[in-house]
Amino acid sequence: MLSDWIPATLEPAPFPTEGRCRGGHWLTPCWGVLELTPDHINPQVPASVISVAVHGNETAPVELLGDLLCQLDAEKMTLGAPTLLIFGHPKACVAQQRYIDTNLNRLFQRGLEGTTQEHHRAIELMSAVDDFFERYPSNPHLHLDLHTAIRRSEYPRFAVLPYAERTSPTATQWGWLSAAGIQAALVQHQHSWTFSHYSRHYHQATAWTLELGQVAPMGQNDLEPLAPMGALLSALIQGSAPSTDNPDAITYFVVRDELMRQGDHFSFHFADDTPNFTTFKPGTRLSEDDIAGPYIVGDDPVLVVFPNPQVEAGARAALLVTPTSRPGSA
Numbered sequence: 601m602l603s604d605w606i607p608a609t610l611e612p613a614p615f616p617t618e619g620r621c622r623g624g625h626w627l628t629p630c631w632g633v634l635e636l637t638p639d640h641i642n643p644q645v646p647a648s649v650i651s652v653a654v655h656g657n658e659t660a661p662v663e664l665l666g667d668l669l670c671q672l673d674a675e676k677m678t679l680g681a682p683t684l685l686i687f688g689h690p691k692a693c694v695a696q697q698r699y700i701d702t703n704l705n706r707l708f709q710r711g712l713e714g715t716t717q718e719h720h721r722a723i724e725l726m727s728a729v730d731d732f733f734e735r736y737p738s739n740p741h742l743h744l745d746l747h748t749a750i751r752r753s754e755y756p757r758f759a760v761l762p763y764a765e766r767t768s769p770t771a772t773q774w775g776w777l778s779a780a781g782i783q784a785a786l787v788q789h790q791h792s793w794t795f796s797h798y799s800r801h802y803h804q805a806t807a808w809t810l811e812l813g814q815v816a817p818m819g820q821n822d823l824e825p826l827a828p829m830g831a832l833l834s835a836l837i838q839g840s841a842p843s844t845d846n847p848d849a850i851t852y853f854v855v856r857d858e859l860m861r862q863g864d865h866f867s868f869h870f871a872d873d874t875p876n877f878t879t880f881k882p883g884t885r886l887s888e889d890d891i892a893g894p895y896i897v898g899d900d901p902v903l904v905v906f907p908n909p910q911v912e913a914g915a916r917a918a919l920l921v922t923p924t925s926r927p928g929s930a
């Protein structure tokens with residue numbers, strides 16, 4: 601049964617390499633990867649990659665995926681679109697940690713060298729995505745990489761659009777996210793070698809990292825607010841048209857600056873539990889750094905996202921963002 605795939609991936613325990621579900625069949629090309637293939641391929645429907653637990657302690661998406669697999673088992677859903685389901689980092693999930701050696705979600709870059717288990721896992725997952733998208737050259741390519749955030753957020757559910765020189769998602773696709781309960785979107789201003797960036801950069805996929813609430817242990821996630829997201833995933837797997845809502849109900853932000861840590865002694869002037877997307881006024885002293893000095897907000901207010909004073913020297917300690925219009929709407 602497909603719903604045994606998640607526990608078998610975590611254990612790890614033997615699991616069949618193939619089987620049938622209503623509307624198609626499935627294969628397990630490698631550990632933690634489940635490929636669903638419908639009996640009839642409609643070239644209009646997106647071929648979708650849905651990934652969870654690229655950070656091992658972010659478990660709400662794992663529970664959401666488990667629900668969908670139960671619905672496939674119960675034949676409440678009919679497979680209608682090529683779908684690649686990926687359990688990103690099972691070892692870190694078992695250890696209830698974000699990662700084991702290094703952050704997996706910075707390693708999705710071809711030719712990157714390294715020997716940690718995350719480097720090896722990134723190579724496996726990139727290859728699985730390559731094989732999948734290359735099998736469906738005529739279908740639109742889509743990748744939703746599902747996460748939960750470390751801290752609270754003024755917008756509990758938000759999307760990160762990875763950087764690309766080329767076109768943005770369409771108004772309809774943003775409308776899917778709006779209907780799925782996404783409240784804000786952060787548009788990246790440069791390459792960052794995340795899993796969603798990989799699909800956008802190398803496969804021209806429409807791809808987002810989706811932050812779905814705050815980290816909680818497995819079994820303790822409140823899935824109620826994620827029901828609309830579950831409905832989007834269900835529609836994609838079934839090859840039916842997802843619900844859409846007003847794309848401009850999402851609040852869009854663009855990265856204005858990066859707060860870099862330079863020195864050994866670095867600290868923020870705001871509390872550790874400050875939520876993502878907290879606004880700071882012009883003139884606010886945000887941080888102290890023994891090499892770079894203080895960071896003071898310029899003429900326009902900024903919102904702070906993903907602050908982390910514990911990063912190593914030379915790394916990004918926070919993103920500073922400002923509101924923008926919907927990408928592609930101008």
Ligand SMILES: [Zn+2]
Nearest residue numbers: 655658747748
């Ligand atoms: Zn994450």
